[in-house]
Amino acid sequence: MTSVKKDAETSLDPQLIQSCGDVYRNPTEVQMSQIVLPCHANHCGELSVGQLLKWMDSTACLSAERHAGCSCVTASVDDIHFEHTIGVGKVVSIIAKVNRAFTSSMEVGILVTCEDLYTDRHWKVCHAFATFVARRTEAGKVQLKQVIPHTQKEQMEYSLAAERRRMRLIHAEIITDLLNSSTAQLGEFQEFEDSVLAERTRVESVELVLPPHTNHQVSTFGGQIMAWMENVATIAASRLCNAHPTLRTIDMFHFRGPSHIGDRLVLKAIVNNAFKHSMEVGVCAEAYQGGEPLRHINSAFMTFEVLDGDRKPCTLPRIRPEPVDGKRRYQEAIARRKIRLDRKYIISCKQTEAPLSVPWDPSNQMYLSYNNVSALKLMDTRTNWVLTSEKNKVRLYTLEENHMLCIKVEMHVSVPAEQAFYLLSDLRRRKEWDRHYEECEVINQADEDDTLYRIVTPSVSKGGKGKDFILLASRRKPCDSRDPYLIALRSVTLPTHPPTEDYTRGEVLCAGFTICEEFSAVTKLTYYNQATPGVLPYISTDIAGLSSSFYSIFSACSKFLEANTDGVCAQPPSSF
Template sequence: MMSERNGDHNVAENGETHRNPTEVKMCQIVLPCHSNHCGELSAGQLLKWMDSTACLSAERHAGCSCVTASVDDIHFEHTIGVGNVVTIIAKVNRAFTSSMEVGISVTCEDLYTDRHWRVCQAFATFVARRTEAGKVQLKQLSPHTQMEQMEYSLAAERRRMRLIHAEIITDLLSSSTAQLGECQEYQDAVPAERTRVESVELVLPPHANHQVSTFGGQIMAWMENVATISASRLCNAHPTLRSIDMFHFRGPSHIGDRLVLKSIVNNAFKHSCVSSCCSMEVGVCAEAYQGGEPQRHINSAFMTFEVLDGDRKPCTLPRIRPEPVDGKRRYQEAIARKKIRLDRKYIISCKQTEVPLSVPWDPSNQMYLSYNNVSALKLMDTRNNWVLTSEKNKVRLYTLEENQTLCFKVEMYVSVSAEQTFHLLSDLRRRKEWDRHYEECEVITQADEDDTIYRIATPSVSKGGKGQDFILLASRRKPCDVRDPYLIALRSVTLPTHPPTEDYNRGEVLCAGFTIWEESSTVTKVTYYNQATPGVLPYISTDIVGLSSSFYSAFSACSDFLEANKDSLSTASQQPISATDMLSLQNEQ
C-alpha cells in the first residue's frame, strides 16, 4: 500500500498552485488475493481501501480520530482486473460542526497500455470522536479553487438529502402503492427463502482500526460477501455488483463482538428495454452482540447485482417469490428504491445537455429535482470566468459562453438586509411589481416550505405574437453558515394538469435564480443568473449585444422594490420552522 500526501495541483484564484492539505492518495496493485472468481477486484476489498483512504483524509483535517457515519450511494462503472493499479483520492469537501463530507474518487490504470478509466465516485460522512476535552468543534475549510468551491457548496445540499433519505422512501411507499405495483405470482419464480444467507464473524484485532473499533471498511466488505452469496443463489451464476444504496452506520462494534450478517434477495427487476429480469436487489444487515446481550443493529445496505455474459451484457434472471408479510414489504420497498435510483440517475447524474429542459414532476422525485435545481445554480455561481458586458449605475451584466451555451448574470448591491431581500424575492408572485416580463404569476403547488411550483405568463416580444408561459419549480435555501448565500433556484418542470395551451407558447428554463450574499447587516449583494434557452433569448439578446438597457431598468426597479419594502413584516418569519430545518437541528453533528 502507498498512502501519500499529494496536493491538489489546481490553480487558485490568485494564480498560485494550490495544494489541498486534506488530500490523501492511495495506490494499490490488484493481486490475486484481492480478486474474486472472475479475476476481478472484489468490491468488498475496494470498499475497504476507499474507507481507509477517506478516514485518513478526515483525520488529517480533524487532527483526531474519526469514524465512518455513512457512505452515499455508489455506482460502479467498470470492473478492475488483476494486475491493474487502483488509485483512490480522498479529500474533505466541507466540515460542519463535528461531521465532515469526504469526496472519494476511484480510477484504474492498465500499466501495459497506459489506459486510465474512472471506476466510481463516492461521498462519505465522518464524525470526529469526542476527546477528553469534550465534543470536537472542527475547523472550517476555505476553498481555494473553483472545483473546491463547487464541492464545498454542493456538500451542504447533499447533506440535506442525507438527513431526509429515510423519509423519501416512507413517503413514496405511503403515497404510491398503486404506482409500485402488486406482487405477482409466477410459476417459475424462485422462493426468496432459498436466497437467504446468515453468517457470523468474530471481530479480531486484525479487523479493528486504530481506535479499537471494527473497521468500517471491513464491515462493508463482510456485507458485500454475504450479499454476493444471496445473489448467486438466485441466478446460479457469478453476479457482478453494480451499485450500493447508502451505508448508514447506526453504532460501533468492537474486538470480541460477534457480527451477524444476514442477506436475502428482495426483488428482481426488468430493464426498460426488455421483458425479462436483468438485475436484482439484495438487502443485507449487520448486527453485533457479545455474550448473552441482545443484538445491536450496526448497518444496513441494499446492493444491486447483474449477471454478465461474455459480451458484458446483462443475462436474464429468474423471478423472485417473496415470503408473506415481511417479504412482500421488502419486495415493494425494493421497487420504491429502484424508482428513486432511476429518478436520481435521470435527474442528477446525466450531463445538463442530455437532460430535457422540463423534467416531469411528481412528489416522489421532488427531492432530486430540488437538489438538481439548487445544484445547477450553485455550479453557475462558482464559475469564475464571467465577462463583464456592460455596467450602468452599479448594475453589472456579465456573460459566459461555454460548451455551446450562453449564461448571463446581473449583479447589484442594495441597502437591505440579506434575509429581508431573500423573503421579498422568493415569493415570485411579487416579482411582477418590478419585472415587466412577469405579466401573470400563480402558485400551482406548495410542495413544502422550500419548494413551490408557479405558472408564469410573459408578454410577447413581437407585436401581435403570442406570449409565453412557464411552469417553474422555485427552490429556496437559507445559508448553512455565514459562508453560504441565500438561494432562490428556478427550473422548468412539466405537470399533466398544466399542459401547453393555444394562447401561449410554452417556454422552458433550464437554470435560473438568485444568490443573495450578506455584505454587512445593511448591505446585500444580489446576483441573478440565467442559462439562456430559446424561450429566454428573445428577452435578453438586445441587452447582451448592447442595443438595450432593459436589464438595467428591470434591476433598478428591483432595487427600488427592495428598498421600499425593507421594513415590511416578513411573511416567512411568521411561518413555523420547516421539517427539514428541524431535522437538521436534531441531526447536527
C-alpha cells in the same frame, strides 16, 4: 506506482503556484495506490468490491483525520455506482479529500480510478461521498476548523456539500414518504412461471470481531463491515441466478452504532426483487455480545447484474417473495428502483444532456430539488464571466459554455440579505418589479422550501402568443456564514398543467438568485439565467447593448426591496 494525473485546473492555474514554487495541493488530500493481487480478487479474477470499500474507507478516514487532528469514525457513505470492474494486475488509485467541515462532521470526497501499467491507460471506476464524525476528545466535543477552498473545483464541491448534507439529514424520512406515496402506484403482486422462491436466496453469516478487524480506535473498521455485507449480498444474488453477479450500485450506507472486539456480527441478506437485467439485495448487520439483544449496526440495498461473455447484462429469473414481509420488501424494491432511475436521470446526466423540463412528482422531488439548487451553485462558482456592460451600478456579465449562453446580473441593495431573500422567494410578488412577469400562481407547495409555480410572460412580438412556464422554485438559507441565500428556478412538467393553445410553453434549465450580505444592511444580489431558446428573445437585445430594460428592471427590483422591508413574512407561500 504512478498516481492519477492532476487536473488541468490545478497544474496550469498560475494562482495555484505557491511562493516556494510548489504546485498547490489540498492539505487534506490523501492518495492510496494498490496493485490488485490474486488475494484481493474473486474467482473471476476481478477485484472484490468488499476489498475496494475497505481501501476507500481507510483512505477517506485518513483524510478526515488529517483535517480534524483527532480520531474520526465513518457515519455514512452516499450511494455508489461502480462504472467498471477491476482485474488482477491493475493499479487502483484512490484520492480522498475533505470537501467541507461542519460542526463535528465533515464530507470527504472519494475518487477511484484504475490504471493499466502496460498501456498507461486510466479510467474512472467510481466516486463517492462519505461523512465522518470527529470523536470527542478529553477536552470535550470537537469543533472542526473550516475548509478554505482555493480552486474553482474546490469551491464547487464546498458549495454542493451543504446541499448533499441536507439530503442526508432527511434521507430516511424522504425514503419512507416516497415508499408510502408510491405503494399505491406499484400495482398488485404478479406471479411468474418458473420464479425462484426468495427464501432460497436467504443468507445468514456470523463474524467474530477480532483485533485485526478493528481500527486504531479499537472499534470495528467501517470498511470491514461494508466488506462483510457485500460478501453475504453477493452470495444471495448468486443463489438466484446460479452465476457470479456483478455489483453495480450500493444505496447509502448509514452506520447506526459501533461494534467492538468480541462482538458477534450477524449479517443477513436476501434478494428482495428481480427485474429483467438487475436484482436488489437487502442486507443488514447486527451485533451482540454474550446474551445481550441484537444491536442494529447497518443496512443497505445493493443492485447486481449478471454479465455474459460480451459483458452484456443477462435476463434474470423472477422472484417469488414469501407472504407478508416478503411482499412488502418486493414492493419497496420496485419503489426504490424507480427512485434510483429518477436519481440517475436527474442528477447523473451531464449538463449538456439534461432535459430542460423533467416530470415532477413526489417520488423524485428530493432529487429535482437537489439538481435545481446544485445547477445554480455551479453557475455561482464559475470564474470566467465576461463583463458586457454596466449602467446605474447594475453589471451584466455573459458566459458561453457548452453551446449555451449564461447571463449574470449583479448589483448591491441597501436591504438586509434575509429580508431580500424572503421578498424575492415569493415569485407572486415579482410582477411588482419585473415586467416579464404578467401572472404568477402557486400550483403546489411541495414543502417548506420547494414550491411549484405557473408563470405567464408577455409576447416579445406584437400580436404573438405569450409564454407560460411551470417552474420549481427551491429556496435555501445559508448553512453557515460563508454561504449565500439561494433561490433556484427550473422548469418541470406536470400532467395537471399541460401546454395550451393560448400560450407557448417556455422552459428554463437554470435561473435564480444568490443573496449575500457583505456589510451591515448592504447586500450583493446576483441573478443568473441559462439562456435557453425560450427565454433568449427576452434578453438578447440587452446583451447586444441595444436596450436598457434589464437595468431598469433591476433598478425597480432594488426600489421594491427597499420599499417592502417592513412586515416581511418568513413563511413559504400557501397554495391557492
